[in-house]
Amino acid sequence: MSGPLQDWKSQRKPFAAVASVPVFWLSLFFIAPMTIVWLYSFGQNVGPADIDISGTLDNYKRATEWLYLSIFLKSLAVAALTTLICLIIGFPVAMAITFAAPKWRPWLLLGIMLPFWTNLLIRTYALMALMGTNGYMNKGLGGLWEGASWLRTLVGMQPLDAWTPVQLLYNNFAVVLGLVYVHLPFMVLPLYSALDRLDKSLIEASLDLGAGHFKTFMQVVVPLAAPGIVAGVMITLIPALGAYLTPDLMGGTDSQMIANVIERQFKRANDWPFGAALSFLLIYAMFILIALQSMRSNKVKEAR
């Protein structure tokens, strides 16, 4: 059974040959630049383009000031809300795909993945066109409003006041909606893969033993889909936490997230050391999330 590369310990040379290219690639283009940015976070500006890595912790001290910490916490809240909404919308969608006729499943999955084939910027602008004061959402709502107004005149009541477009864009609502829109596929796919593996006769067994659909869902489907839920939450929460484009384009002045603040440090403020410190605080937060998750899944394994 132990062919080549079955076990890297007994096949060191071929393994090294295969592994060297990706290791080289990762070191050169990921680890090295990240290390440089990490070192910057302990430095200070000494000229327009010169950074002195003096080992100072001033950047971190400033990054943990309330001004920045509050934006950080707000980003976390926005990301958590986005994840929760994605979970609530995504679970029925994933279940629907799982229970759809087999010939429909690939098409439904394609429908979920189709947005990935379009650039995020284009998708965001398209959504903005939809939500603008002159967008289709407002036009649709306006049409309904006018319809209601006309109905009132039919029964002899005063018509409603003229429709004033609702401000849908450039606020926190728009940011969450945009983030949900962008991240929904990330939630649906792991949920689908977990639900697809679930033996359908377990659901039937639960019904057979007297449980209704809701009890079956809570007692059987959710616990067995837990790995998919955790994966979906992680894979949605982490990119949502670092979201940049959506709050930048769709948010208002009060809805900036931590990534927008970081971008400003690197560009307009030209304060790379401080930007680096903020970036690494974000990375540390993500590390903690991932560590918590893997500790939890280890515990589950041990409990078995």
Place this chain on the structure above:
Amino acid sequence: MTETNQPIIQIRNVSKRFGKVTAVDNISLDIRAGEFFVLLGPSGCGKTTLLRMIAGFELPTEGQILIDGQDMSLVPPNKRPVNMVFQSYAVFPHMNVTDNVGYGLRISGVPKSEIRERVAEALELVKLGGFEDRMPDQMSGGQRQRVALARSLVMRPKVLLLDEPLSALDAKLRAQMQFELADLQDKVGITFVTVTHDQDEALSMASRVAVINKGEVAQLAPPSDLYEYPANRFVADFVGSVNIFEGTLTLDEPDKAAVDCPGLGKVYLNHGVTGPHGANVWIALRPEKIYLHVPGKGKAVRAAAQDAPDGHNFARGTIKGMSYLGDITLYEIQLEGGQIIRVSRPNLSRHDQEDFTWDDKVSMHWRADSPVVLLS
């Protein structure tokens, strides 16, 4: 036995169609309270669909199913007085044995102390005492099946439905479970309805068997009737192994009959057939009901056998194939007319299998009441 004649399940003109495919075609049958009922048939014959309709996972396209006199048309699976043991067992992988078995009782709000009692009792019944805290992935297939059994029995259903209960077990365990299931059914007195494609399983466990073919009941009878008095060629061939010869009914009187088979010669029976004279019929003859011997040796068979309707039937052939199975040896014998007949012979002594070998000329005879005449 708590068997009575009152039907616990009445299936009335039930049909089930999936699109253009008819899975169950106008089946009507009654299942009596307390019996061990088996639905037997080849895969795709509709037997599992019928079971799932009783459980409520499928709804009949036409007809109705009554359980204990109540129409089940509008009753969802979780409200039916039946429980099912699934082919895959469907034991909840995230619960230990106790939680699995107690699931249904917890759902229906039975007090904790009673749950504990009934779960312990059910585990004892399926011989799983001491496994209370095991997780399903630490158990063998046979043990998981016992969990599934206990989980259903603990609900005290009126009917226990079992979907291919033994198909995933190895041969030894299967034979043992056949006895245990029959024993268990006797002990708890609940009506069992089992689906299987395995005729041995059906014959050994059932009080009555419904053989299903292409969505219809081919025959409904106790196991021994099914084997000894098959109603048609399908049942004769599906239940056990059989030789079938086509022929013409040439003599049909109350106490004797004769069928002229081109492949086998004239076959005499010591009973009437009540078929139309000259009708096209089939003779079914089980391999173990044919005696084999070397011409001129062994027991003398009356030479006039062929002319005596109350004596043995007689044929000659050449051994073309042999298969030694330990307890019996199977022979494939080419008749003088060229057709092949299968004969099995018990190895009553250690050297019986050496009596015959390939290309031996042999004589065969069988009793006049051994062949079955089939009209369809």
